[in-house]
Amino acid sequence: MSHNKPAIAVHKFSSCDGCQLALLNLGESLLTLSSMVDILHFAEAGPVDENAKVDIAIIEGSISTTDDIERINRIRENSTLVMTIGACATAGGLQALRNMANTQQWIADIYANPAVIKSLEKSTAIKKHIKVDLELWGCPVSSRQIVSAIRALLFGVLPEEQNDKVCMECKRRQIVCVMVAKNEPCMGPVTRTGCGALCPSVGRDCYGCYGPAENPNTQAMANRLEGLGLVKDEVARRFLFINSGAEAFHRQGVRSREAE
Amino acid sequence: MNMEQYYFQTDQLQWLLDNLLDEGYRCVGPQVRDGAIMYDELSRVEQLPRGMTETQAPGSYSLKKHASQKYFDWANGPQAIKPLLFAPQEKLWQSAQAADGQISFNTAGPELKPVAIIGARACDIAAMKLQDQHFLQQQYSDPFYKSRRENLLIIAVNCGHPAATCFCHSTGDGPFVEDDEAAADMVLTELEHGFLIAAYTDRGEKILEGLALDGCNQQHLDESASIKARSSIQDKQLPQFDIRSSLLKELDNKAWDSIAETCLSCGNCTSVCPTCFCHSENDVPELDGKSSSHFREWDSCFSQGHSYIHGITIRSNTSQRYRQWLTHKFSTWHDQYGRSGCVGCGRCVTWCPVGIDVIESLAKFGGDAS
Numbered sequence: 263m264s265h266n267k268p269a270i271a272v273h274k275f276s277s278c279d280g281c282q283l284a285l286l287n288l289g290e291s292l293l294t295l296s297s298m299v300d301i302l303h304f305a306e307a308g309p310v311d312e313n314a315k316v317d318i319a320i321i322e323g324s325i326s327t328t329d330d331i332e333r334i335n336r337i338r339e340n341s342t343l344v345m346t347i348g349a350c351a352t353a354g355g356l357q358a359l360r361n362m363a364n365t366q367q368w369i370a371d372i373y374a375n376p377a378v379i380k381s382l383e384k385s386t387a388i389k390k391h392i393k394v395d396l397e398l399w400g401c402p403v404s405s406r407q408i409v410s411a412i413r414a415l416l417f418g419v420l421p422e423e424q425n426d427k428v429c430m431e432c433k434r435r436q437i438v439c440v441m442v443a444k445n446e447p448c449m450g451p452v453t454r455t456g457c458g459a460l461c462p463s464v465g466r467d468c469y470g471c472y473g474p475a476e477n478p479n480t481q482a483m484a485n486r487l488e489g490l491g492l493v494k495d496e497v498a499r500r501f502l503f504i505n506s507g508a509e510a511f512h513r514q515g516v517r518s519r520e521a522e
Numbered sequence: 523m524n525m526e527q528y529y530f531q532t533d534q535l536q537w538l539l540d541n542l543l544d545e546g547y548r549c550v551g552p553q554v555r556d557g558a559i560m561y562d563e564l565s566r567v568e569q570l571p572r573g574m575t576e577t578q579a580p581g582s583y584s585l586k587k588h589a590s591q592k593y594f595d596w597a598n599g600p601q602a603i604k605p606l607l608f609a610p611q612e613k614l615w616q617s618a619q620a621a622d623g624q625i626s627f628n629t630a631g632p633e634l635k636p637v638a639i640i641g642a643r644a645c646d647i648a649a650m651k652l653q654d655q656h657f658l659q660q661q662y663s664d665p666f667y668k669s670r671r672e673n674l675l676i677i678a679v680n681c682g683h684p685a686a687t688c689f690c691h692s693t694g695d696g697p698f699v700e701d702d703e704a705a706a707d708m709v710l711t712e713l714e715h716g717f718l719i720a721a722y723t724d725r726g727e728k729i730l731e732g733l734a735l736d737g738c739n740q741q742h743l744d745e746s747a748s749i750k751a752r753s754s755i756q757d758k759q760l761p762q763f764d765i766r767s768s769l770l771k772e773l774d775n776k777a778w779d780s781i782a783e784t785c786l787s788c789g790n791c792t793s794v795c796p797t798c799f800c801h802s803e804n805d806v807p808e809l810d811g812k813s814s815s816h817f818r819e820w821d822s823c824f825s826q827g828h829s830y831i832h833g834i835t836i837r838s839n840t841s842q843r844y845r846q847w848l849t850h851k852f853s854t855w856h857d858q859y860g861r862s863g864c865v866g867c868g869r870c871v872t873w874c875p876v877g878i879d880v881i882e883s884l885a886k887f888g889g890d891a892s
Contacts, residue, residue: 294809413807422804426789426825429875433793434610434820436601438556441875443583451788451875465556476826477840479786486581486786486876 268416269316271303273337275323275330276357276385280402281348282306282322288405295412315340318415320408321394324350324357324507326385338392343415346388347408349401353473354507356401357385361507387507396420399454401471401504407456424456425476428468432459440467447487449500452478452510473505480514494522525709525720528735529742532716535593536567538677539640541732547638547675550606552599557585559599561606564640571596578685578868581877594641594712597685600794600873602646606639607670608653608799611819614666618813630815631669638675640710644696645688645867647678647705649796654705655859656799666818675725678706682749684756687868689881692759695865698750711746718746758868758881763888766862769853773845777886782841784876789822791870791878792847797863802827823847848883 272282286307288295301307302314312333319341325331338344346352354361360368361384369376388394396415398407407424414421428450432439437459440446446467450459454472461468474480480501487497501515530537542549543565551564554571564570575588575596588595613630620626642650657667681690681697690696699709707726711718718738721727792798802821807814821828823846829836837843855863864880871879 291809298810409809410806413809413811416811417807426827427786429786429788429790430793430820430822430825433600433790436560436605436610438558438560438600439583439790439873439875442581442873443557443585448875451786451790477787477838479783479840482784482786482876485784 267298267300268318269300269302269314270318270320270412271311271314271316271337271341272301272306272320273303273312273322273333274305275321275334275351275388276326277323277348277350277355279306279322281351281400284347284402284405284408285320288409291405291409295409298416299412313340317342318412319344321346321351321388322348324355324385324387325391326357326382327380328382329380330382331391334388334391343395344388344392345396345398345411345415346394347398347400347403349399349471349473349504350385351388352397352399352508353505354385354387356504356506358507359502360385362502385507398456399473399505400456404456404458406458424454426455427451427475427478428453428455428457428459428462428472431455431457432462435459435463437462440465441486441490445490447490447492447496447500449483452480452483469503470500470511471504473508474510478510480510481517484514484518494518498522525722527711527718527720527738527743527746528730528733529716529718529738530733530735532591532593534733535570535717537733538719538729539565539567541729542638542675545636545729545732547636549638549640551640552594552596554585558583559585559596561599561601561639561641567593570594575683576685578687578872579877580687580871580879581874583872592682592712592714594679594710595683597681597683597688598643598645598867598869600869602642602796603639603650603674603676604646604653604796606637606674607650607667608657608801608820609666609670609818611817612666613815614803614818615816616813617816629665634669634673636673636675637670638677640677640679642676642678642706643681643690643867644678644699645681645690645693645865646796647676647699648690648693648695648865649867650676651703651705652797652859652861652863652865653799675708675729676706677708677710677726680709680711680746680750681753682712684753685868685872686757687871687879688756688866689758689760689868690866691754691756693862693864693866697753697756711749713742713745713749716742718742758871760864760866760881761885761888765884765887766853766856768887768889769849769884772887772889773849775887777883778841778845781844781878781883781886782839784878785824785840785844786876787824787840787843788875789824790873790875791880792822792824793820794869794873795851796867796869797851797865798822800828823850844883848880852884 448467449470498519
């Protein structure tokens with residue numbers, strides 16, 4: 263790179279911008295970061311240079327149009343490291359729910375002039391198209407995660423992967439288990455940590471927005487959810503939601519749905 | 523119990539709290555929070571879960587009102603002493619790089635204010651003794667645990683209400699505190715209209731001296747004995763075979779796999795276990811890269827990181843992780859600490875999201891004896 267400071271770009275694909283907000287909401291840390299790196303492209307924050315050559319490209323959003331495919335390949339060529347942030351970029355996002363529907367059919371049902379919609383059949387994760395060096399899960403990712411990932415990359419190492427179940431963090435925070443004490447259909451035991459057990463901390467069930475943890479026993483989880491009174495279709499929807507494109511959740515969701 | 527017992531009326535319990543606060547203790551005691559009995563900051567008896575009780579079953583816990591107006595007529599919630607001594611997450615040290623490149627390291631000292639915990643049960647005292655062994659009585663003692671332990675005054679309460687998940691009587695750790703080593707400073711027994719109280723240590727004695735107490739009479743002692751007899755009758759008990767040696771002979775038993783089909787490998791059991799002491803350590807550098815904090819936090823043998831060694835996860839599947847937990851807790855713990863690591867509190871049974879019952883798991887490995 264010709265820059266004195268490491269160069270960073272933040273690119274957006276199909277997404278709600280919430281993960282970029284996790285960066286923008288850093289507050290003072292964002293000022294620190296901007297003094298340490300050159301942010302060459304970050305449309306939501308100001309700088310626009312889509313084709314800039316960078317050390318780290320941060321990608322939000324999933325691939326859902328042919329233009330997206332062309333653009334993500336260009337970004338890969340222009341970037342030393344590619345890091346995806348959030349459920350969309352890492353697993354296809356909420357919009358990957360359409361992967362299980364007939365795309366042409368629903369486009370025809372909704373739009374007056376379906377011919378102008380140039381959508382791919384499926385919404386897919388960035389890694390389905392290019393090599394990805396690092397993935398951060400979450401919907402949205404947490405600011406803390408982004409800071410520690412960027413910090414590690416600037417040190418020249420990969421950040422430690424956080425793949426424990428949400429329960430570990432929940433218990434460290436001494437939160438009363440919402441599943442055991444309130445019969446809430448909590449996805450914590452199969453979901454990746456990183457959020458700080460946010461939902462259980464306010465008394466509600468985890469809905470799996472950080473995607474599958476390592477070694478998730480989704481079938482036992484599904485059985486337990488049925489035991490709590492959910493019918494199989496409701497169980498399927500617990501898995502086929504924010505991270506329906508994540509393999510472990512997808513497989514279980516389809517299994518629970520087909521078992522009905 | 524040989525210590526002299528005194529008696530005071532139920533409505534005088536606030537005296538005890540006031541006395542502790544006057545002596546400079548921060549009081550921590552049981553309170554209803556988010557549908558369970560949890561330990562939080564305490565200054566008034568009104569905060570205690572009076573007239574409350576709970577029902578526990580594998581994977582299930584529910585609070586309800588009780589006919590009795592006792593303060594402590596309930597069995598343990600998910601916590602008691604462990605989080606106070608072995609912090610779920612804490613900073614151990616910080617490092618910083620000065621402008622001239624010099625790197626300095628500073629230990630993060632734990633808080634030193636004396637804490638008094640009220641309500642811990644016999645099982646919790648037994649568990650704390652095991653944690654003392656682990657953190658204090660080995661070649662190197664842990665300064666963080668040590669400092670908090672020295673500053674902790676324990677007012678235990680004899681258990682008058684074991685849950686359906688409890689089996690302390692069969693592990694020999696309850697329901698009453700039989701405290702030869704004086705790990706608890708004071709022990710309370712709640713009777714129908716008052717409390718028996720005894721001091722086991724000088725610190726406990728000092729608090730007792732500040733209270734205007736009556737001696738107890740035979741009727742009080744009889745009532746206490748009948749509570750103990752009643753609490754000792756527990757539905758659940760350890761299987762009768764030699765668990766320690768049997769488990770190690772059954773390492774290839776298919777039953778580990780069948781348990782793993784149900785187990786979520788989520789770490790709830792080890793987190794609520796009052797004797798589990800595993801932790802991980804990690805560094806959290808500041809964004810500017812000039813300073814960094816080193817943290818310790820609760821880990822679990824059910825996590826991937828627990829058995830990760832240089833590129834290899836030794837126990838990659840749930841069957842191996844559950845086996846590690848059970849064989850350590852009930853077999854190899856004996857080699858390390860001279861007894862089993864289970865005190866019969868039943869927390870792992872209640873707080874397992876899928877209700878895996880450790881007693882039922884053990885029974886699978888008893889061969890013909892089971």
